[in-house]
Amino acid sequence: MLLLELPNEILARIVTFHDTASPFDVGLLEKPKSALGPRETSDGIRLMSVPAGSNRQNALKNLSLTCRLIRAVALPVLFKHAVLHPLLLSDFLAFLKEHSLAHYVLSVVVHVSGHYNHIHPAWWARLLNEVPATRFSVIAPPEVFAELASIHSWSNDAWAFDMPVQVLRFDQSLEAARTKIDYDDLPNFLVGRPWECMVYNEGSSLSAYTTYEFFLRRTPSLLTALHFNSSAAGDALFANLLHFDFIAIFPFYNHVDEVLKCIRKMKRLRRLFVKLCPEPGSTAFDDEMEVAGGALDVHDPWNECETSWMLIAHTVLFLTVEGELQVLHMDDVKVEGLRRNLETALNDRLHERWRYLEQGSGIWHRSLGAGQWEVRE
Structure with missing residues (x-):
């Protein structure tokens, strides 16, 4: 046949x-x-x-x-x-309609290379209305995220960090994906949908370590901007999140503290994922050391990382009392040289209310009572 x-x-x-x-x-x-x-x-x-x-x-x-x-x-x-550019949205939607594909699209990645707030109706609202995907991701420069969120970017030090693009990903329920946004009463981008899961990948801060008094530099970050602008839309977004992933490469500990202040507003959060180091086998550190020409103290990024772990532990304990956090996933245990110090540091601070059930997993579970532990993710 x-x-x-x-x-x-x-x-x-x-x-x-x-x-x-x-x-x-x-x-x-x-x-x-x-x-x-x-x-x-x-x-x-x-x-x-x-x-x-x-x-x-x-x-x-x-x-x-x-x-x-x-x-x-x-x-x-x-x-x-699917992947697209905002300026090609009309062609994209026409193609989906022609082939009856809109309801098959599960995730959309939009590469936003510039400022497109002049488009009406807003490209993101039109996309969400016509494509019921449950996962929506944006790749864009930090200042574009601030523009989308209608806040000041706080990016005067952006030159020191060399972060051309960052990644923001949202997940929503299928029911939410089918609701319509009113173009005449357009909500803030951050609350255009009742997002349940958020992932933010800021990129690498390594180049900023080569600048004088690097610790005074402010990271170009949507979360930093939301924190300092006291954004009502940002607070509403945080209040609805169930899962949050923060990904960065050697952020400064004072920036991590700003991020954690946002995380403390996520009172419904059940799972927190944090990654502060490059992937095992990644050449990111060596690549940026080569670009820096040796003008970087290799101890500084690791010291900032270790201090950040302590701050994370304090926020986890805060959400243990004030929130609904059940699972903490510290992805940096994958780095062989960090594993023991990271596990020891977190265990020492979380042991009374959290349990590390499997060595090397990087996953801590909250206590539900005497001898009981939350094991869902």
């Missing part, structure tokens, strides 16, 4: 073997790169597929080009995770 003679159900099953998780999410723990966004080409349709990455993704794209029948079967899988 020829391939095209197979029933559509079997063809669909074959296509699913090339299905993958979003390649964007796979690299989320790395230093953000502009390359994660769409390529600047004249072909708008290309800009709407998932970012190239694995052989399986490329195989799925190639499979969709074989014939019309296979393409029709493959498109819903191929566009589960």
